[in-house]
Amino acid sequence: xxxxxxxxxxxxxxxxxxxxxxxxxxxxxxxxxxxxxxxxxxxxxxxxxxxxxxxxxxxxxxxxxxxxxxxxxxxxxxxxxxxxxxxxxxxxxxxxxxxxxxxxxxxxxxxxxxxxxxxxxxxxxxxxxxxxxxxxxxxxxxxxxxxxxxxxxxxxxxxxxxxxxxxxxxxxxxxxxxxxxxxxxxxxxxxxxxxxxxxxxxxxxxxxxxxxxxxxxxxxxxxxxxxxxxxxxxxxxxxxxxxxxxxxxxxxxxxxxxxxxxxxxxxxxxxxxxxxxxxxxxxxxxxxxxxxxxxxxxxxxxxxxxxxxxxxxxxxxxxxxxxxxxxxxxxxxxxxxxxxxxxxxxxx
Amino acid sequence: xxxxxxxxxxxxxxxxxxxxxxxxxxxxxxxxxxxxxxxxxxxxxxxxxxxxxxxxxxxxxxxxxxxxxxxxxxxxxxxxxxxxxxxxxxxxxxxxxxxxxxxxxxxxxxxxxxxxxxxxxxxxxxxxxxxxxxxxxxxxxxxxxxxxxxxxxxxxxxxxxxxxxxxxxxxxxxxxxxxxxxxxxxxxxxxxxxxxxxxxxxxxxxxxxxxxxxxxxxxxxxxxxxxxxxxxxxxxxxxxxxxxxxxxxxxxxxxxxxxxxxxxxxxxxxxxxxxxxxxxxxxxxxxxxxxxxxxxxxxxxxxxxxxxxxxxxxxxxxxxxxxxxxxxxxxxxxxxxxxxxxxxxxxxxxxxxxxxxxxxxxxxxxxxxxxxx
Numbered sequence: 001x002x003x004x005x006x007x008x009x010x011x012x013x014x015x016x017x018x019x020x021x022x023x024x025x026x027x028x029x030x031x032x033x034x035x036x037x038x039x040x041x042x043x044x045x046x047x048x049x050x051x052x053x054x055x056x057x058x059x060x061x062x063x064x065x066x067x068x069x070x071x072x073x074x075x076x077x078x079x080x081x082x083x084x085x086x087x088x089x090x091x092x093x094x095x096x097x098x099x100x101x102x103x104x105x106x107x108x109x110x111x112x113x114x115x116x117x118x119x120x121x122x123x124x125x126x127x128x129x130x131x132x133x134x135x136x137x138x139x140x141x142x143x144x145x146x147x148x149x150x151x152x153x154x155x156x157x158x159x160x161x162x163x164x165x166x167x168x169x170x171x172x173x174x175x176x177x178x179x180x181x182x183x184x185x186x187x188x189x190x191x192x193x194x195x196x197x198x199x200x201x202x203x204x205x206x207x208x209x210x211x212x213x214x215x216x217x218x219x220x221x222x223x224x225x226x227x228x229x230x231x232x233x234x235x236x237x238x239x240x241x242x243x244x245x246x247x248x249x250x251x252x253x254x255x256x257x258x259x260x261x262x263x264x265x266x267x268x269x270x271x272x273x274x275x276x277x278x279x280x281x282x283x284x285x286x287x288x289x290x291x292x293x294x295x296x297x298x299x300x301x302x303x304x305x306x307x308x309x310x311x312x313x314x315x316x317x318x319x320x321x322x323x324x325x326x327x328x329x330x331x332x333x334x335x336x337x338x339x340x341x342x343x344x345x346x347x348x
Numbered sequence: 349x350x351x352x353x354x355x356x357x358x359x360x361x362x363x364x365x366x367x368x369x370x371x372x373x374x375x376x377x378x379x380x381x382x383x384x385x386x387x388x389x390x391x392x393x394x395x396x397x398x399x400x401x402x403x404x405x406x407x408x409x410x411x412x413x414x415x416x417x418x419x420x421x422x423x424x425x426x427x428x429x430x431x432x433x434x435x436x437x438x439x440x441x442x443x444x445x446x447x448x449x450x451x452x453x454x455x456x457x458x459x460x461x462x463x464x465x466x467x468x469x470x471x472x473x474x475x476x477x478x479x480x481x482x483x484x485x486x487x488x489x490x491x492x493x494x495x496x497x498x499x500x501x502x503x504x505x506x507x508x509x510x511x512x513x514x515x516x517x518x519x520x521x522x523x524x525x526x527x528x529x530x531x532x533x534x535x536x537x538x539x540x541x542x543x544x545x546x547x548x549x550x551x552x553x554x555x556x557x558x559x560x561x562x563x564x565x566x567x568x569x570x571x572x573x574x575x576x577x578x579x580x581x582x583x584x585x586x587x588x589x590x591x592x593x594x595x596x597x598x599x600x601x602x603x604x605x606x607x608x609x610x611x612x613x614x615x616x617x618x619x620x621x622x623x624x625x626x627x628x629x630x631x632x633x634x635x636x637x638x639x640x641x642x643x644x645x646x647x648x649x650x651x652x653x654x655x656x657x658x659x660x661x662x663x664x665x666x667x668x669x670x671x672x673x674x675x676x677x678x679x680x681x682x683x684x685x686x687x688x689x690x691x692x693x694x695x696x697x698x699x700x701x702x703x704x705x706x707x708x709x710x711x712x713x714x715x716x717x718x719x720x721x
Binding site for chain 1: 593
């Protein structure tokens with residue numbers, strides 16, 4: 001990077017502020033400060049512009065400049081009608097347009113990249129979308145991932161790449177991601193669906209906030225349940241099934257998002273595990289009936305692979321042991337034992 | 349080049365499932381073995397190299413003629429939690445070029461190298477000792493556990509050598525299990541001590557999951573040819589897959605069963621096994637990567653007693669009943685058995701348990717040796 005030796009004083013009219021390389025200039029500022037713009041304006045008011053912005057000559061407008069870094073400072077100074085202090089970057093001679101765009105983006109990224117942790121997904125995606133058309137895939141990973149604070153081999157970097165291959169910045173999914181209702185970690189499962197399926201599922205992410213675990217379970221159950229049946233995920237979402245609008249109605253009626261998500265997960269698990277889910281529910285009902293009023297618990301043989309039951313209780317002392325014995329004796333004559341022990345055969 | 353391959357026929361003379369082989373590696377100790385010379389006469393158009401000590405072989409699908417130093421005669425790796433048929437393995441090599449999507453070998457071996465134990469002298473010596481120690485002791489053996497019994501036969505002639513060797517051991521019954529058709533060994537074998545066997549599946553699964561295997565018609569026509577030559581044959585529905593349409597009369601399991609009786613009489617079948625798809629988690633990853641369109645991979649699989657994933661028991665029983673009912677209708681009953689199933693499943697489907705038949709191993713031994721059992 002070659003810089004001019006003097007600090008220039010420029011008026012706003014000579015500055016082009018619309019460069020695509022200023023990819024984070026319209027992103028919300030990260031960090032805990034509620035209104036960083038106001039804080040910057042107050043500082044400029046008090047002590048003036050301490051750090052010059054970076055500019056380079058506009059090759060299409062003699063005497064004008066392209067802003068390379070410092071968009072927020074320029075915006076704050078413009079509000080005060082003050083001139084802008086700038087340092088000139090000297091572009092290499094004979095550079096083509098693509099190389100110039102890459103260089104400007106790298107300057108902007110170097111000047112603005114986070115000091116430690118990688119940026120949040122919305123900012124990382126904005127940077128990636130700028131650089132992607134300028135670099136081959138391998139070079140994109142080798143050069144940009146470290147600058148953004150990602151390991152090039154990391155899963156989270158791959159997830160970002162998968163995301164920009166699937167979604168545009170104005171998609172419903174990207175809005176959900178930026179609002180932290182949808183985790184980036186679900187993108188590999190979203191990629192297994194076709195665009196129609198993804199569109200049909202989008203309403204599920206309009207309101208409630210999904211954790212990684214819940215979101216992955218939701219998408220995996222739907223995808224695998226549909227594959228198992230040889231149908232599309234949209235079939236599961238038809239009215240009478242998991243219709244997203246009907247599901248969202250429950251939220252509108254005041255159900256808490258946590259309970260709403262739990263209800264949705266129960267429904268998709270039933271879709272994914274129709275036979276084993278029904279049998280487990282039936283077993284649970286009969287077992288509760290048999291052990292009602294006692295501290296005994298019943299479980300089937302491993303996943304119903306074998307007939308028979310596992311019976312368990314917790315005994316703290318001799319008194320509770322005697323109580324457990326008495327309650328077991330009370331249950332012993334029930335015909336439910338035989339039924340529970342061979343329940344998997346009823347289904348066969 | 350370490351072998352004289354000047355008379356080799358070239359790739360065009362090979363069956364299509366062997367045409368991916370692009371290099372041959374040989375251990376120095378077996379470079380002059382008869383099997384090596386035989387392979388050289390058929391693969392002379394390929395580069396031949398001495399096998400490197402670190403075992404790293406290059407090529408799309410290398411063939412490795414190896415001096416095997418382990419035990420050739422082994423027990424089948426069944427588990428104590430399910431009923432195993434108790435047969436013994438004659439270990440002649442590893443891996444298979446047919447590349448069926450569900451095959452456990454894809455997860456076991458993780459590369460495409462085809463290994464053949466070329467030190468046959470050591471094999472004959474070990475087998476000779478084992479089979480002659482007590483001539484009253486009967487062995488039901490097979491070579492189709494870690495490879496397909498016949499898939500490399502056009503190159504190695506291994507099964508032909510083996511059936512010829514076993515002519516001197518009437519206490520041994522050999523099962524040759526395959527998904528391709530190669531009957532070049534037939535005239536060297538004792539018809540009453542060799543059981544040609546073919547794995548079968550639903551036509552839809554053969555078409556989508558077994559791309560390099562012979563068609564069902566070819567397999568069953570080969571079985572009929574063996575039966576005509578006096579052999580009894582074995583059939584194996586393993587793995588039975590549950591996918592949308594498995595019960596379709598046109599391309600589901602019913603269609604295959606109907607086809608069996610078009611080609612074979614029940615008395616020509618020594619035994620027929622049924623085994624539901626089961627897998628370790630590694631295999632699921634392999635299938636998802638290499639065969640993402642496979643329709644059977646997502647179903648109600650649960651963790652079985654042996655630590656493998658298998659279909660939920662009521663669904664297995666439903667499929668088994670579907671197949672068994674049709675097989676019985678065609679006249680197959682006493683020959684039916686399950687591979688790796690529990691007594692619960694045996695009783696629910698066949699109405700009997702292995703113990704009630706005197707033990708599965710004993711029962712199959714009797715069927716293999718041509719006794720009613």
